Amino acid sequence: MDPNDVEMRRRTVLRSVPMGAAALALGAVTHEGVAAAAGRPSPEDLREALGHKVLFPGDKRYDEERAAFNTLVQHHPKAIVLAESSQDVETAVRIVAALGWPIAVQATGHGIGLPADGALLINMRKLNGVSVDPRAGTARVQGGAKWGDVVAAAAPLGLAPPAGTTSHVGATGYMSGGGVSFIGRAYGYAADRVRAVELVTPDGRRRHLSPHDEPGLFWAVRGGKSNFGAITSFDIDLLPKSHVYAGELTFPVESAAEVFTAYVAWTATVSDEMTSLVSFTRYPDTPEVPPQQRGKLVLGIKVVHIGARADADRELRPLRAQRPITDSVAEVPIARMDTVFQGPTEPGAIVSSSGLIRRLDARGTEALLRAVGPDAELSPGSVEIRQLGGRFAHRPATPNAIGHRDALFALFFANPAPTPDRVEPLEREQRALLARVGPLLTGGRLPNFLGTEDTTPAAVSSGYEPADWERLLRIKRSVDPRNLFRINHNIR
Template identity: 35%
Template sequence: MTVPTDLRRDEALRSLRDQVATPVALPGEPGYERCRPWNVVAPVEPAAVVLATSPEDVAGTVRFAAAHGFRVTVQATGHGAVGVGPDTILIQTSAMRHVSVDVVNGTARVGAGARWQDVLDVATPHGLAPLCGSAPGVGVIGYLTGGGIGPLVRTYGLSSDHVRSFDVVIGEGRLLRAAPDENADLFWGLRGGKATLGIVTSAEIDLLLVPEFYGGAVYFAADDVADVLRAWAAWCVDLPETINTSIAIQQLPPLPEVPEPLAGRMTVAVRYAAVGDVDEAEQALAPMRAVATPVLDTVGVLPYAAIGAVHADPVDPMPINEDQALLRELPPEAVEALLAAAGPESGSPQAIVELRHLGGALAREATHRSAFCHRNAAFSLAVIGVPAPEIAGMVIAHAGAVTGAVAPWSTGGQMPNFAPSYDPARPSRVYTDDTLHWLAGLADRYDPARTLATGQVIRTVV
């Protein structure tokens, strides 16, 4: 009698338990539910979930997959999840949350499953600041391998520019160190190339001497959206690098965690984060505070531990649809186009339509070059909606209409950490042709069997 293929597959997967010293869950077994990503709209249904606790678990899983014809992907939080199918083993790294801080040298070593909040909790009591993203609940490693555009990006640059080294498992199941002086090609590609070249098990990062900052957000009512957006576009042009800002047209749900002035209605938030002299930072913000009467003003001197208050991103898992565009400029015509597409009279179904002011330190090449592209973008536009079943089609189509409205001023690019998708055209938006060539060549070298060729990775066409 011929044994059905799926039974052979399940038998092989059960033998994975003999290869790794950590729990392995197949569909329907306890622990399998841990594969549920933060973005719950992504269809994540792997062949098995490995609840890794060590680099050896990761390496053993990759070797097993290569020997049995499976692919491997990795997930810590699932903020950037794009879907996982039954031909893939998912390594869940959330148990690898160790963080150690070297106060003397101003560095931290961070495990594969750590979130930025874990690093903040350990580093900020010493007056040290990790260059994290806007949401402290996001995983450190996924954020860094995508480059990392945080609330202080104009002042200190790309977060991945502050990585000293990675420990990474490549497609053959070997653990390597990647740093400027060791496997430098891997080090180049891991900073911006996401999981193209391997599964990162830990990273060493620089910590900054930023015990506090002047920041938060000033919120205005729907009637003031147009005036505030027009003023913001003109105001931010000449800001010094010590000042970082973004603006978001928001329609937040009436939930208990949403402040009453913002819940269930359209508002516009001017986000602000400045380092240096507090009086100067306050004076620089004054013109925006004067545009209209705020409905809520949270800006003040904050400890760096409260950096998440600038954007106040949602914490709980939820369905998300994203689109993104990078802009080379934001002239008045672009502002009017955006207002027509997403302003108070547009009927927009989006939860957030956000512009981030870029430039500054981001625009300068780092000491060690990386695979991250598009440093020349002046603004980032992000469109974020909740595709509830009854409006999912409308949310997705409208997101494309918003980014399309600013197409005349777009660079045509996107960033690795924004708007993840399997769109075959996406890699050419995220990377230059030269970077695509080098990433694909390195992937062929470090993962010749294509064991890691799943998700948002770059490979040569076969």
């Protein structure tokens, strides 16, 4: 959208706004000054400044706009702002900061931490523009865009973004928690290749962050999620790739143990052009599941190779020697990567937890197999082990808050909870499983894989290296001393 149009619309809205709300929206005076000059700020200031973009409980679209992809957590915010521009975000933050309400930011609700009860929920989903600069090989991504929006803009130009296993995930939430992409061993974390960020901080100021502008805050937002404010856009490098060689090899339960052992050994031999993950998927015994998978365990290895097909085939030879029952590895256009990973597309309640593994020797591989392999009695769901290393292991030239780079594998458990009464038992099962594999884990985690159970300070701090955590706390104290942005995996 033309910035002049945005400014014009904002002025139109503000013409009909009472003194207090207009002053807050424009940032013309301090919050205390407004409170004194125009009486106490009121929630109605939001409606007056932002009109139809504000929803209160009882408004027609309130329930629709508070919904999240992960239905495990239900938000009951005091108000929702459906932001359409960076200015809307600034206006909302200024008014709500004066009210002292906590603030939550949501694009899709895939990575929910806490319910936004009694808070302002800034729903970013309409702020989803993407522009690609094909010459520079970069994209500017607005704060509510999904990876699918970025793929749609970049793929026709022969460029690939560092998306993850589903294009339905929000690009900003993912990037600001690291971002383990399907090209990650060649590219690094998504956060590693960000050139600039536009952030609305809790004082309602829109700031431009880059290696040269506010470098401390630039470091912190690439890892610290919404703890420092709402990201309204970021600029990121794309990879000059229109196709990759990708797909899945699946194996029957009978050979799962042998194949898993072979997979772990294989990861030590492959080039950084190869990114892969292995998963044990237990399908429920229900009629919606195709008969060949119903009630069964399947071991799947998903691979993405960004180099020449001959090199990929050579690297895949040891896995293919394990006699997969299916092998879908083929040239895949970037726009069709969702077909490789087949992530969930419909909202539902997903219980998840995670850990990091530094390395897996023969004993570790056996222990992991005992815990999650064919003989383990686990509920329907998936246990995913992603290979890290490669560029994931290198801190980027302009460092960020993503650490734990010595881990070679990321472990992730996800169980759908078909009914609310299954949530607690599944959480218990995952806790027991984590305890069982505890000796293999580093104790660290990746911010993106923190679940709804991981909201305590101890759990959130495990997403960072200890020295980085201390630095994040210092920056948080100076940027958000009242911890307004606390409806998240909170740095406090």
